[in-house]
Amino acid sequence: MARVKRLGVLTGGGDCPGLNAVLRGLVKAADFDHDVSVVGFQDGFAGLIMDRTVRLDSDAVSGILPRGGTILGSSNKANPFRVPVRVNGQMTFEDRSDEVLRTIDRYGLDLLVVIGGDGSLTIGNQLAEKGIAVIGIPKTIDNDLAATDVTFGFDTALTTASEALDKLHTTAQSHHRIMVLEVMGRYAGWIALEAGLSGGGDIILLPEIPFKVDSAVAAIKDRTFRGRRYTLIVIAEGAKAEGGEMVVAKVVEDSPDSVRLGGIGGWLACELEKHLETEVRVTVLGHLQRGGSPTAFDRILGTRYGVHAAHLAAAGKKNVMVSLRGTEITEVPLADAVKEIRRVDPGSEIVSVARSVGTRFGDEQSE
């Protein structure tokens, strides 16, 4: 096997805290342990299509560990297999993946490291099918990748959401209000579930457990009856009422996953106010969950993922994704990693624990 000399790396999809920790881990381990150089591509796959690069050596990644975002920039629109082009006012899509192959050749890259969620890793897998050696690193605040126990970025988003609940708690108590906190997570309820559990949410509404408005109303009335004059509700952006649909905030036509969820919290507040005397207020946490400095957990997990990816690349491994299983960092086939997303199991221990401390999920029978 020829020695691996040069890697490419990009950060694709929605950003999250910890991306810079991964880049630092990857570049430093590649340099110090393996004498492998790294080329960074700007703005996700856009940099590969348009040949926009950044020099990445250990000096370039020095001091970035606590920084949120990504020094490379990212994009959740660029997909080399579906590049949007307007023809006579109509949006059409072109396959420009051959240009990616030419860019990889031009820089003499032995392997491409794709740091991304399911969308970017799926593109990485398609590039692997075209003959490029790829290593994936699982990123997303949504924590919805099936082939790893945890994605980096989730812990920071969870901490932000949990702190927001703590703050809503005190003002909800003072004003005897119903506070609804809408959090991100796309089609999975991990942020809502775990923030709700750690921040003492009274009602948690998830995409995986369709809710009944009547059930939420009954839970609030029951609390009032027991002298609790306020209620905290955490709702995932992908949650939906029984028989209803997810609420779509906008459709971004030129994005591979064009649907942007958002607005279910406002819808729920209107429905609740029809049945209650109490005021209902909504906070949409939005991109605050994606910003800021990573938690210590995400810095460490990101560093471990980056270093492991460098070791795998130097050992000639390809078409795998690094993964956390239990306490061990390992790797799984990239093709397996993008088969399905990981969602909350309504029958799982963590949901049952929440129910045991009195949390309602909106699926309970109301009188």
Ligand code: F6P
């Ligand atoms: O996948 C990460 C995520 O933040 C989701 O939780 C959310 O639905 C989506 O990205 C928002 O995307 P955008 O940054 O395009 O609004």
